[in-house]
Every structure is written in C-alpha cells, then in structure tokens.
Amino acid sequence: DPKIIQKPKYLVAVTGSEKILICEQYLGHNAMYWYRQSAKKPLEFMFSYSYQKLMDNQTASSRFQPQSSKKNHLDLQITALKPDDSATYFCASSQDPSQNTLYFGAGTRLSVL
Amino acid sequence: QQQVRQSSQSLTVWEGETAILNCSYENSAFDYFPWYQQFPGEGPALLIAIRSVSDKKEDGRFTIFFNKREKNLSLHIKDSQPGDSATYFCAAQGNNRIFFGDGTQLVVKP
Numbered sequence: 001d002p003k004i005i006q007k008p009k010y011l012v013a014v015t016g017s018e019k020i021l022i023c024e025q026y027l028g029h030n031a032m033y034w035y036r037q038s039a040k041k042p043l044e045f046m047f048s049y050s051y052q053k054l055m056d057n058q059t060a061s062s063r064f065q066p067q068s069s070k071k072n073h074l075d076l077q078i079t080a081l082k083p084d085d086s087a088t089y090f091c092a093s094s095q096d097p098s099q100n101t102l103y104f105g106a107g108t109r110l111s112v113l
Numbered sequence: 114q115q116q117v118r119q120s121s122q123s124l125t126v127w128e129g130e131t132a133i134l135n136c137s138y139e140n141s142a143f144d145y146f147p148w149y150q151q152f153p154g155e156g157p158a159l160l161i162a163i164r165s166v167s168d169k170k171e172d173g174r175f176t177i178f179f180n181k182r183e184k185n186l187s188l189h190i191k192d193s194q195p196g197d198s199a200t201y202f203c204a205a206q207g208n209n210r211i212f213f214g215d216g217t218q219l220v221v222k223p
Contacts, residue, residue, distance in 0.1 A: 004156075043157065043202055043213040056210070090156050097209045100145050104156030 003027045004105035006091050011110045013081050020067075021076040021108045023091030029103070030096045031055075032074040034066060037107070038087035049074055050097045081112045116140060117205050119214035127222050132193045134217045136203030137185040143205040143212075146179065148188050151200045151216070160201070161188070193221045 007022040025032060034046040048056040052068040063085075065077045078085060088107040094100075120135040138146075147162035163170040163177040163186070170177045179186045190197055198221050203214040 042200075042216045045211075045213075092156070100147065100162065100206055101159050102149075102157075102211065104158065106154070106156050 002106065004091060004093060004103060006089075006105040006108050008108060009106065011108055013110065013112050015081060015083060015112060017081050018077065018079045019081065019110070021078070021089050021091075021110070023074050023076070023105060025072050025074075025091070025093040025103075025105075027093055027103060028072075028095075029093035030071070031094045032068070032072075033092040033094075033102065034074065034076050035090040035092060035104075036087045037090060043090075046076075047074075048097065055097060078110075083112045086110055086112045114139060115215075116143075116212035117203055117214040119201075119203050119217050121217050122215070123218040123220070125220045125222060126193050128193060128195060130193055132190040132197070132219055132221070134188040134190075134201050134203070134219065135185065136187065136214055137183075138205040138212075139184070140205070140207060141181075141184065143207040145206040146177070146186055147204050147206070147211075148175075148177065149202040149204060149213075151202065157202055190219075193219075195221045195223050197221050 004025045031050045033048045036044045046059045047066045063079045067075045088109045090107045091105045092102045126132045144165040148160045149157035150160040151157040174191045176189045200216045200218045202216045
C-alpha cells in the first residue's frame with residue numbers, strides 16, 4: 001500500500017486556471033515537502049513544512065501556496081496557471097527536518113495548455 | 114551556484130558490467146550523501162547513503178566511494194542488470210537542507 005498518496009495522478013488544466021494538488025502521508029512523519037520535476041530542472045525543491053509550519057520556501061512565485069489542514073496533509077494550490085508550470089509535482093516526507101531519508105509519493109503530472 | 118553536480122546526464126552499460134556514476138559537491142559542511150533511484154512514473158526512492166565520516170559504503174551490488182578532501186563521490190553498481198535502468202540522483206545534506214544533483218539516466222543493455 002502506498003504510504004504517501006498524491007491525487008490526482010494526472011491533471012490537465014487551462015492557462016489562467018487554479019488547481020489543488022493533494023498529498024497525504026501515512027508514515028507518521030512530522031516533516032513534509034513539495035518538489036517539482038521537469039525537463040529543465042530534474043528535482044527542484046519548493047517547500048518544506050514541519051509540524052504544519054512553513055520551514056523553507058524556495059519558490060519565487062506566490063502563485064504556489066502550500067496548505068496544511070492536518071499534520072499528515074500538505075496540499076499545493078497553484079493559481080493563474082501557466083504552460084511553464086507543466087511538470088510532475090512530488091510530495092515527500094521525513095520523520096522530522098533533521099531526518100536524512102526522504103520518502104516520495106508517486107507524483108502528480110500536471111499539463112497546462 | 115549548483116551545490117551538487119553529477120558528471121553525466123546519461124550512461125549506458127552492458128549487462129554484467131560495473132556502472133560508475135560520479136558526483137561532486139560544493140559545501141564542505143555537507144555530512145550526509147544519499148543516492149536516490151527513480152523509475153519512470155514513480156517517485157525517487159532512497160537506494161544507499163553514506164556519512165562524511167566514512168569513505169566507503171556497500172550494500173549488495175551497490176557501493177559508494179567517498180572522497181571528502183576532493184568533495185566527490187561515486188556510486189558503483191556491480192554486475193549491472195537491465196532492471197537497474199533508472200535515473201540516479203546524488204544528493205548532499207547538511208543543516209536540515211538537502212540538495213539534489215540533476216540525475217544520471219542509466220541504461221543497462223541486455
């Protein structure tokens with residue numbers, strides 16, 4: 001059974017629209033992350049959260065907003081979508097920020113037309 | 114400035130050969146170096162890792178050789194199998210931050 005669930009697996013959106021990418025982890029971890037993978041940047045760090053608080057943000061655009069409603073949830077809201085946002089978005093978790101091993105979900109593949 | 118560099122974007126070897134994937138890093142404060150393996154359609158998964166106090170870590174057919182003075186490391190995959198075909202990410206961690214290289218796509222031909 002997958003321990004990190006990302007929904008949906010595939011997502012097609014039109015330019016200018018808004019989408020939410022869902023991530024839930026069932027590993028009992030306290031730190032969660034979002035990464036983006038594209039041809040331009042194979043594995044790009046976006047955000048880290050620990051105990052539902054933002055720890056680090058490497059995303060320049062405010063169009064990307066993480067949302068943590070529960071300790072094991074970290075969704076990613078993307079507004080005013082652009083074709084350049086097309087990528088696979090991976091959610092990951094670790095026991096806590098100092099823990100060395102990241103566990104990744106299977107990703108949400110976003111295509112913006 | 115890129116913190117972690119992988120010398121090859123892609124590498125092709127024959128089944129049974131040893132695949133060698135190279136990596137270098139910038140910050141001498143990094144103290145933990147994991148390698149992640151990613152198959153198409155999946156997220157990366159931890160394969161093997163080494164701490165900076167060691168110079169070698171072995172796990173089955175996978176070995177990391179680490180050179181702290183030169184700030185580089187390599188992943189050796191002995192007796193490569195077609196099932197090892199994947200993208201391998203070198204990473205470096207320190208101060209609660211992890212940096213990934215751009216990945217090496219390994220193809221093992223039968």
